[in-house]
Amino acid sequence: MKLLKITNSSVVMSTSVKEQFVTMIHELQDHLCSVLEREDGDGIFITDTWERSGGGGGITRVMSNGTVFEKAGINTSVVYGTVTDAMRKQLNISGEQWFACGISSVIHPANPWVPTVHFNYRYFELYDAAGTLIDYWFGGGADLTPYYLLEEDIINFHTVYKQQCDLFDTSFYPSFKQSCDTYFVNKHRNHEARGVGGIFYDYKRPTNSMSANNWIALASACGYGFVAAYMPIVQKRKQQAFTAQQKHWQEIRRGRYVEFNLVHDRGTLFGLHTNGRTESILMSLPPTVRFEYHDKPTANSPEAQLLAVLQQPKNWVKL
Amino acid sequence: MKLLKITNSSVVMSTSVKEQFVTMIHELQDHLCSVLEREDGDGIFITDTWERSGGGGGITRVMSNGTVFEKAGINTSVVYGTVTDAMRKQLNISGEQWFACGISSVIHPANPWVPTVHFNYRYFELYDAAGTLIDYWFGGGADLTPYYLLEEDIINFHTVYKQQCDLFDTSFYPSFKQSCDTYFVNKHRNHEARGVGGIFYDYKRPTNSMSANNWIALASACGYGFVAAYMPIVQKRKQQAFTAQQKHWQEIRRGRYVEFNLVHDRGTLFGLHTNGRTESILMSLPPTVRFEYHDKPTANSPEAQLLAVLQQPKNWVKL
Numbered sequence: 001m002k003l004l005k006i007t008n009s010s011v012v013m014s015t016s017v018k019e020q021f022v023t024m025i026h027e028l029q030d031h032l033c034s035v036l037e038r039e040d041g042d043g044i045f046i047t048d049t050w051e052r053s054g055g056g057g058g059i060t061r062v063m064s065n066g067t068v069f070e071k072a073g074i075n076t077s078v079v080y081g082t083v084t085d086a087m088r089k090q091l092n093i094s095g096e097q098w099f100a101c102g103i104s105s106v107i108h109p110a111n112p113w114v115p116t117v118h119f120n121y122r123y124f125e126l127y128d129a130a131g132t133l134i135d136y137w138f139g140g141g142a143d144l145t146p147y148y149l150l151e152e153d154i155i156n157f158h159t160v161y162k163q164q165c166d167l168f169d170t171s172f173y174p175s176f177k178q179s180c181d182t183y184f185v186n187k188h189r190n191h192e193a194r195g196v197g198g199i200f201y202d203y204k205r206p207t208n209s210m211s212a213n214n215w216i217a218l219a220s221a222c223g224y225g226f227v228a229a230y231m232p233i234v235q236k237r238k239q240q241a242f243t244a245q246q247k248h249w250q251e252i253r254r255g256r257y258v259e260f261n262l263v264h265d266r267g268t269l270f271g272l273h274t275n276g277r278t279e280s281i282l283m284s285l286p287p288t289v290r291f292e293y294h295d296k297p298t299a300n301s302p303e304a305q306l307l308a309v310l311q312q313p314k315n316w317v318k319l
Numbered sequence: 320m321k322l323l324k325i326t327n328s329s330v331v332m333s334t335s336v337k338e339q340f341v342t343m344i345h346e347l348q349d350h351l352c353s354v355l356e357r358e359d360g361d362g363i364f365i366t367d368t369w370e371r372s373g374g375g376g377g378i379t380r381v382m383s384n385g386t387v388f389e390k391a392g393i394n395t396s397v398v399y400g401t402v403t404d405a406m407r408k409q410l411n412i413s414g415e416q417w418f419a420c421g422i423s424s425v426i427h428p429a430n431p432w433v434p435t436v437h438f439n440y441r442y443f444e445l446y447d448a449a450g451t452l453i454d455y456w457f458g459g460g461a462d463l464t465p466y467y468l469l470e471e472d473i474i475n476f477h478t479v480y481k482q483q484c485d486l487f488d489t490s491f492y493p494s495f496k497q498s499c500d501t502y503f504v505n506k507h508r509n510h511e512a513r514g515v516g517g518i519f520y521d522y523k524r525p526t527n528s529m530s531a532n533n534w535i536a537l538a539s540a541c542g543y544g545f546v547a548a549y550m551p552i553v554q555k556r557k558q559q560a561f562t563a564q565q566k567h568w569q570e571i572r573r574g575r576y577v578e579f580n581l582v583h584d585r586g587t588l589f590g591l592h593t594n595g596r597t598e599s600i601l602m603s604l605p606p607t608v609r610f611e612y613h614d615k616p617t618a619n620s621p622e623a624q625l626l627a628v629l630q631q632p633k634n635w636v637k638l
Contacts, residue, residue: 188591262581272507291604
């Protein structure tokens with residue numbers, strides 16, 4: 001199941017950080033797939049391993065039509081190659097060779113009382129023509145997209161990630177929460193947020209107070225933190241009865257998820273425009289979706305209450 | 320119902336071409352809405368007129384949940400304003416003021432034996448700081464996206480547009496057909512075509528043999544040609560029985576339509592990134608959609624036969 005073939009001689013410099021990160025994401029992938037399968041009780045993750053023609057490959061794991069999880073993907077990739085013009089332009093980077101590894105997940109539950117969730121943790125290295133490491137950084141995050149505002153669930157999600165971030169630096173959560181609220185926005189929908197946020201960080205380089213190993217540990221803490229942040233919500237809500245109208249609303253909102261991912265998400269667009277593995281990238285798209293002209297919930301309905309919060313991000317825990 | 324407010328003194332130069340084009344698209348909009356309503360027998364086009372804060376506005380007409388047409392939009396807009404940096408960059412234009420008018424339609428039938436269809440005809444003007452007209456051009460096209468390869472239907476569609484183009488210049492259809500096959504492609508899906516093509520032209524300026532009035536007439540001929548190109552297909556197929564599996568396939572393929580429109584379509588992206596009217600732009604998205612991981616039709620099935628043609632565009636009529 002493990003895929004780690006770093007044959008490019010130019011990528012020897014910081015093998016240990018890379019190897020640690022790769023090991024961590026593979027372990028996390030296996031663990032979370034098991035957790036989700038157990039919770040679902042029915043659905044199974046299939047496994048597709050793939051190779052990238054330019055270097056490296058990945059492990060895509062997808063559950064389709066589970067009882068609880070209508071569509072869930074947890075993917076890892078360990079890829080490397082030559083810096084292309086498209087990358088120079090879109091990522092604003094220099095260098096000649098690159099290496100990237102990461103885990104990425106989107107989970108679309110069947111029940112509209114259970115939120116959709118996304119997380120991603122990644123590590124990137126850049127080398128010059130001589131193969132010398134010239135830059136490296138960490139990125140990641142987790143965010144929640146509910147269909148109804150069940151505040152205790154949202155507070156639980158934010159509380160867990162705050163706790164995990166606080167283990168490293170109490171300035172992280174407020175900053176990462178802000179970045180998340182800024183990033184996951186459908187600008188073309190009057191700047192409506194995709195969901196109720198979480199954490200998001202990028203281009204994080206080691207400092208005196210936060211070593212590379214600390215950044216790996218943070219990704220791991222948040223990665224495994226998912227079990228406490230999200231699974232209690234699933235357990236509490238997965239049996240809650242819902243109407244056809246509530247399912248309809250979920251499918252309308254899933255349309256906004258599609259819009260964000262295909263129009264704004266940098267990772268998705270970069271992957272699609274640089275010949276990434278389309279099936280793995282687009283596992284993030286919801287299983288069933290509706291697009292209706294000018295859908296508008298009635299005033300003061302639970303649906304309208306959600307939209308109000310998406311227009312004005314809230315602090316769910318004390319900063 | 321008509322919306323034509325050209326109050327900007329800088330846009331007086333070629334009023335007659337503009338006015339003719341605007342009149343034509345409004346008449347065409349009314350006519351086609353009537354034709355589609357009559358064919359549907361049940362669904363009604365609602366009308367939303369809107370104003371654009373930067374100048375101009377539009378008339379959006381949408382039918383939702385008709386018997387035959389699950390979602391159909393026929394929109395016109397007559398808009399103008401100051402050239403922004405975003406426009407300079409994305410459209411590669413100079414000039415200080417612009418004017419644009421157009422009609423745009425996407426029709427998603429309920430029955431998977433009836434293809435989805437799109438058309439668009441537009442006219443654009445550019446002015447310098449003194450308000451002098453410095454450039455103007457015509458664009459447009461129509462293309463068909465079937466869920467099953469019913470060759471006589473596809474041939475009818477292409478034949479009508481070839482006939483309309485041939486009225487002006489027999490070199491047009493081969494060239495416009497080629498442009499259409501080149502443009503409507505999901506590059507991230509191994510260069511799979513969105514559908515079986517049609518015609519597409521852009522940046523067409525008057526020449527000795529093709530005056531501005533000829534370009535208006537061509538847009539009109541193709542615009543009204545829709546009635547002969549598409550409606551006979553609807554009449555023949557709208558009652559044809561289909562299975563749940565065939566509806567499922569339609570929804571999967573509609574997912575590819577969403578992907579093209581949100582990831583690649585220049586008009587959609589330009590509108591969304593420049594504060595266009597989102598609801599009118601995204602009326603093009605299909606009503607119900609499915610995204611499944613690695614869906615693959617069985618070999619030699621009718622579904623697989625469609626995919627084979629989408630990988631290798633065909634000439635449907637003699638060029």
